[in-house]
Amino acid sequence: MAVTIAPYSQEHFQSLPSLNVARDNFLKLDGNKLVEDVFKDFFVNNGMDRTFGLAMPHRHFDILPGQMMVSYNGTSTAWNANPSEGMDEPQPALWSFASTGELMPTEFNYSKGHKVSMGEKERAFIADFKRLLDEKNLAEMFGLCEYPGDDFEGTCEITVGSANINLKPKDYPEGLKGADTAWFFSPPLRKRGCRCTCDNRTQPHSHGTHVITQSA
DSSP, X not given: OOOOBOOOOHXXXXXXXXXXXXXXXXXXXXXXXXXXXXXXXXXXXXXXXXXXXXXXXXXXXXOOTTEEEEEETTEEEEEESSOOTTOOOOEEEEEXXXXXXXXXXEEEEOOTTOOOOOOHHHHHHHHHHHHXXXXXXXXXXXXXXXXXXXXXXXXXXXXXXXXXXXXXGGGOOTTOOEEEEEEOOSHHHHHHTOEEEEEOSSSTTOSSEEEEEOOO
16 A cells, blocks of 8 residues: 655644643553554564654644744744745655645755655555554554664754754753653664653643653
């Protein structure tokens, strides 16, 4: 079963659940067990652990029609969906499945010359991934994110107003209590314990902060 990789849709982005709702659904279905017992081996056995990570799609705030979330130099904000003259198109970094079954990008990275490859191998994996999600009724809970590279050391993403700002590890806030939102399965990142989480210090499933945690 082939899966269509559809263009970006602001309406689809707006349909994503809030962080709180996504996290509540994850906990209700014992999501950590699914990550470890189902998805880890699935990514590794398909040779995609250095291409994609597993993501929990959500959004932090609304954006306007004609806008898209783009990360540049550690800060993600709403950009005009039509690139300015002389600039490359932002490349997809996060994807989730629409109710129609199509895979749609939800967030982007900007780096001149950078291109995301979606060849035959990647498309076959996406089809198998969608089939697995459908079998377990998880198509709305999980999506994909771009692999950040073996040298990835971690970031702490805090939301300030309408911007998501990624702090370097040396600048992490004190007393973080994390709620995971993305997972990577390559040997170097698993060894270092790299995963995306949300800071829950203020209240359970607090809406606003992501952090990549690292274990020794």
